[in-house]
Amino acid sequence: MCGVTGWVSYDRELTAHTVTLRAMTATLAARGPDGEGVWTARHAGLGHRRLAVIDLPGGAQPMVAETPAGAIALSYSGEVYNHRELRAELQRRGHRFRTASDTEVVLTAYLEWGEDLVEHLNGMYAFAVWDDRTERLLLVRDRLGVKPMFIYPTADGLLFGSEPKAILANPLARKALGEDGLREIFGFVKMPGSAIWHGMRELKPGTLAVLDHNGLRERVYWRVEAMPHPDNAAESVEHVRELLHDIMRRQLVADVPQCVLLSGGLDSSVLTALAAEVLHERGEIPRTFAVSFAGEQDGFVPHVLQDSLDAPFVRQVARHVGTEHTDIVLDHTALADPDNRAAAVTARDLPTGMGEMDVSLLLLFQAARARSTVALSGESADEVFAGYWWQHDPAAQQAPIYPWIAGIGGAQSQTRPMINAGLAARMDIPGHLVGGYADALAQAPVLDTDDPREQRLRRICHVHLSQFLTNMLDRKDRMSMAVGLEVRVPFCDHRLVEYVYNAPWALKTFDGKEKSLLRGAARGLLPSTVLERRKSPYPSTQDVKYLLAVQDQLHELLSRRDATVFEIIERDWVRAVATTDPALIDRATRAFLERLLDITMWLDIYRPEMRL
Incomplete structure (x- = not known):
């Protein structure tokens, strides 16, 4: 998976700045515990931390191709799942390979196709290519944005990295936070391209950037398009099934041990069953992991987001497909541990x-x-x-604000009683969210032949892909790479996304439930109880001792007279919720409390310059 970083400066001799490049690279050590490399040219430097997954001895980076006109260097993170087919095609075109790594396939693809190599890749990736022949930098991010790439334009070039911390290790980058960043922190919506830090942004999914002496330009090389869907329900289910089998065989390629994260819901259970088929054919026993909470079966209260515990379904799937299963059972002390919170906040670089x-x-x-x-x-x-x-609730479908906000908290979630009144008025978070949602809906591709309801539902699906999924993928990437674990996401295969996006709503719900096409494709793979289970999200503890521990931490915070967070947060609000009966704290208030503790931790660790 790895971590990439770099610096382009057309006014400096960067071969004299390897110490800074090494410092930038060192911040990504958790992403790549298996190797480190730095490469410099006159006006560019690339850094790389390696997590060895394919061709363990042969994939060291940055990888360099020497040509008569100059060197071409690659710092690459991710996996290209069709690298074997690409290797064969490039060999037919006369290229020779020194390693079995997909890294060399990407570098060779650049030699063959230049920036058009993006049209040939299937996978999750973010990478940088410096072409010394033209003193030109190419940055690429995969179609769905599974792998991250942050950029920070400078007066004479660019800083970039897999995580903000790599950029912030360069003296040219300012640790500054403005009102726009605060809107992102308190809005609970990740706007495309936002990076919170002033002057920094994220390369958007499906986008490439080219930097040369003429400046920086960006090009969207992929977006999901609206197209007619000619297949009926049976044909659609069969095509989804075929795609899933192909995706799984592509993604279960590695020279290291693999596992599946199993929650007992439909999504992870389908992956577990498909992976088990492939691995059993190879004579391997599939390995699964699940998270649960100590004593969760005592006093569990079903609610709108979760009406059943995961554990019984996890055990059922593990037995059904024959996995070697491990439950990770956590208690309230681990969840509330400030050191664990600090690790999570540091992994994300952001209190979001x-x-x-x-x-x-x-x-x-x-x-x-x-x-x-x-x-x-x-x-x-x-x-x-x-x-x-x-997505299936009529009120949320018609709401003027993001459906997940309308569905979970409604009007309450549009207010921010915790923020200082003057600052809250200037930020106008409700207006920010309403405006952002209107813009996102307007950008969604639809068919002119669709009726208004079908168009609305298609637009809502697109907003989830463009603005909800990005936050989930960020979370997955930062938490996994903080411990050096590569997490692959088969449902992000762009072929599957394109096909299902264009299925009419009636096909997406043909059995009267959510995820009808996936459920239909999974029939015969899983027990009926799992197939028919209602959507259940990633679990959250209901242990009142966790909230009591959070309130204790709020009392400690209130005792700190110099806490920077009170430049933003109303101390009286914190005092009030710190003494509220935990049984009266609703989901929206709990989310604000946890965001408050994250912000406090973030301010203590990063000490940003506040431009408010």
Whole structure:
């Protein structure tokens, strides 16, 4: 998987700045525990940290191709799942290979096709190519944005990295936070391209950037398009099934141990069953991991997001497909541990996480990494197949704000009572969210032949792909790479996304439930109880002792007279919720509390310059 970083400066001799490049690269050590490399030219430097997955001895980076006109260097993160087919095609075109790595395939593809290599790749990736022949930098991010790439334009070039921390290690980058960044932090929506830090942004999914002496230009090389869907329900189900089988065989290629993250929901159970088929054919026993909470069966209260516990379904699937299964059981002390929160906030570089759900995911990944280097995860199935309950709720469908906000919190979630009144008025978060949603809907591709309802539902599906999925993928990437675990997301295969996006709503719900096409494709693979299980999200603890621990931390915060967070947050609001009966704290307030603790931790660790 790896971490990439670099610096282009047309006014400097960067061969004299290897110390800075090494410092930038060192910040990504967790992403690549197996190797480190730095390469410099006159006006460019690339850094790389390697997590060895394919061709363990042969894939060291940055990888360099020497040509008579100059060197071409690549720093690459991710996996290209069709690298074997590409290797064969490039060999037919006269290229020779020194290694068995997909890294060399990407570098050779650049030699053959230049920036048009993006049209040939299937996978998850973010990479940088410096072409010394033209003193030109190419940055590429995969179609769905599974792998990250942040950029920071400078007066004479560009800084870039897999994570903000790599860029912030360069003295040219300012650790500054403005009102736009705060809107992102408190809005609970990740706007495309946003990076929170002033002057920094993220290369958008499906986009490449080229930097040369004429400046920086960006080009969208892929976006999902609206097209007629000629297949009926049976044909659609069969095509989805065929795609899933092909995707799984492509993605279960590695020279290291692999596993599946199993929650007992439809998405992860389908992946587990498909992976088991492939691995059993190879004579391997599939390995699965799940997270649960100590004592969760005592006093579980079903609610709109989760009406059943995962554990019984996890055990049923593990037995059905024959996996070697491990449960990671966490208690309230691990979830509330400030050191674990600090690790999660540092992994994200930003206080935009999901509180204890980030901590539990980090600990799950850590346990999985002890026995595997690669994991499969079900992210994006809900965005692709329309699996969230609010996508099917008429009120949320028609709301003027993001459906997940309208569905979970409604009007309450549009207010921010915790923020200082003057700052809240200037930021106008409700207006920010309403405007952002209107823009996102307008950008969604639809068919003129669709009726208004079909167009609206298609637009909502697109907003989930463009603005909800990105946050989920960011979370997955940061928590997994913080422990050196490569997590692959089969449902993000662009062929599957394109096909299902264009299926009419009636096909997406042909059996009267969410994710009908996926459920239909999975028939025969799983027990009927799992197939028919209602959508259940990533689990969150209901243990009241966790909220009590959070309130204790709020009391500690209130005792700090110099806490920077109170430049933003109303101290009286914190005092009030710190003494509220935990049984009266609703989901929206709990989310604000966890965001408050994340922000406090982030401010203490990063000490940003506040431009408010």
